[in-house]
Amino acid sequence: MLREERKKELKKHIFFKSIELFKEYGYDNVTVEKIASSCGIAKGTFFNYFPKKEHVLLYLGSSQNEYLQEVVQKYKDEKIKQRLLLIFKELLSIYLENSDLLKLTLTETIRSALKDESRNINIFKETMTTLIEEAKANKTINTRFDSNTIASVLVGIYFNTLISWSVSQDESVHIVSIFERQYEVIWEGIEKDLN
Structure with missing residues (x-):
């Protein structure tokens, strides 16, 4: 070991x-x-x-997938809305530890061929879909929206957050705050669907 x-x-x-x-x-x-x-x-x-220099940039995504599974388990006792928010907040907080370096990584990764990164994105989306399916099965959420669609939107705002943060020149912009604002908009739409 x-x-x-x-x-x-x-x-x-x-x-x-x-x-x-x-x-x-x-x-x-x-x-x-x-x-x-x-x-x-x-x-x-x-x-x-x-295998190649380009794979250094892809390491961030693949290492985050391993961490994702740990974080999913860490918050397993939370209600679905809070659980998803805590998962995303923890994943985003990694970027704050070395923000300059990771902003560069994001920029270079976006500039590079994202086709290699699509596997990591799919794993991420599948994990979110599973969590939403579990919440539906446990009746902690009741929505007409497809779990895969909800997961796609959540993963979309996650990457939108990373992109917005990485290109921002404003040092006061906090990555987690960007995500939380967008997350609340999405969750409000899911909750309205319940009525």
Whole structure:
């Protein structure tokens, strides 16, 4: 288990060092050799963790999917509205820890081919659909809207939040606040459907 933890830590280290280099020199000007050298590893070691430089950018999405499952379990005893809000807030708060670097990652990921990222987006949406289906089965929500449609809208506002936040020049704009305002609009529509 210790070996697996070290591998995870090294992958994270490579990711963050790469993002720092991308920020300093520009994505196109950073080579795998430069990343490996900055991390104190061999070029071959880099390729053990990332098949290509572009995969460094995709790491954020795939690592968030692992974290998503932990967060889903963490809030399993909450009512569906609060549970979904807490899940999204926790996922978004990750971006505040290294905001400059992660804004750059988001920008580069959007600029890169998002087709590779679609798998992560689908996993995210399927997880949200499952939570909504469970809430319907438990009768904690009663809506005519399809669970998949609700999940798509929630995931859509999540990514809209990330994009809005990453391009904002206003440092006072708080990522979670952006999401909460949009979330309330969506939830009000779901609740109105109950009447």
